[in-house]
Amino acid sequence: MTARELVVLGTASQVPTRQRNHNGYLLRWDGEGLLFDPGEGTQRQMSFAGVSAASITRICLTHFHGDHCLGLPGVLARLNLDQVTHPVDICFPAAGREFYCRLRDVVPYFAGVREQPVAAAGPIPLPDTAFEFEAIRLDHRVETFGYRLIEPDGRRILPDRLAAFGISGPDVGRLQREGSLRLPDDRVVTLDEVSTVRHGQRFAFVMDTRMCSGVEELAQHADMLVIEATFLDTDAGLAHEYGHLTAAQAAQVAQAAGVRTLVLTHFSQRYADLEDHRLEAAKYFDGELVVAEDLMRVPVPTRR
Structure with a gap:
């Protein structure tokens, strides 16, 4: 097992399909397990992917739309059921605290929770980490933050x-x-x-947003960028109206930012076949391109 990899638990956007569960992404980073945007069904997808609750050390929510957070109660219940003893930080937009509390309180209380509400862009002081972690504001219909992990240079x-x-x-x-x-x-x-100098690695996570400076900032020099590509360019108007990106936009920002591995995900149910997403992105991005599928594992590229 590689020490640094992305485990894709779900790739759907608002509506799941027969092939795509709602969102869920586990980043294995040495001894850490960072779970991003656990949508509905995440606990079951974890079982399919062979991901134990004990491997989760941080949970990060970009915003409080259901496809990005309704799996949180199940994950918390599993942490409690499996008697996980280590603390688990939960990062979430501070403006959505009411929604967070509702999700947290529908299951038996997990004593290891350490809440990390994010009120503004900037560093998040996670305890006991060997990396820097920060939130950057995005442009969606509700308050939304993307996240970036930065390993210090050695x-x-x-x-x-x-x-x-x-x-x-x-x-x-x-x-x-x-x-x-x-x-x-x-x-x-x-x-x-x-x-x-041994340059540290960078991982960036971008969900539901229109193109904005926050997307560009998060992507800068990322070794791996996980980014929504809900629509194709033929539906760019819908993408902007609903606060999303196209595959072309995601690829263009990745190319300009020097991204090494680009992982496209969060696909609208209107697209049964994702080959057009691959072709559209490949027009603009010449690095490693991954069109995510449920239960896929994507290794973080080796150091530059």
Whole structure:
């Protein structure tokens, strides 16, 4: 099992179909499991996908339309039933707290919940994470936020540079911890001289929105962008009216932002076949293109 992958639990928009369950996306990120927008039926889809409740460490809701949140009670009930002991953060738009409380309170209380209401764009201070997490406001018919996970940059040690300076053994760890090392001949070697930047990875999640600056900001330099493509360009008027994107718009923003893997999802029931979504997006995006299907697993691409 890869340490970083997207498990697609559902790909439908407002109306599910025989092939598409309502939304649900689990991002496995090392020891974390971030569940995004659990729509109706998410608990059952988790069983089909082999996803345990114990693997969930964070739940993130973009907004309070049913296809993005009605699965929350079932997930919370399962966390309680399975006696999950670790805390689970739940991020949600603060303006929808009333709806959140209704969803939370229809099932037995799960004591591990740590609520993280999002009132404005910016960092979300999730405890015990090895990454930065932030919300960006989107443009839908109700208050909606997209989410972005950013792994801080690190450094990769270059063995040939260590050898050139004669550095080995415990001195390597000392150099990494302290940032510099004095050699026996009194030369000082810095960490920058024996390493190179290892860029952290980025994951972005964009649901129900018209094209706006928030979409562009979330997509910037994402290794993986999961984004709604509810409509095709032939229905661009409907997309704008109802606050959604087309496959072409999603692909264009991904190309401009330098996205590596583009995952299209949240498809209207009017499209039985999604080949046109693939063809439309491929006109504008030349990276790895994935038209999501229920229960699909998509690995986060390896580091740049």
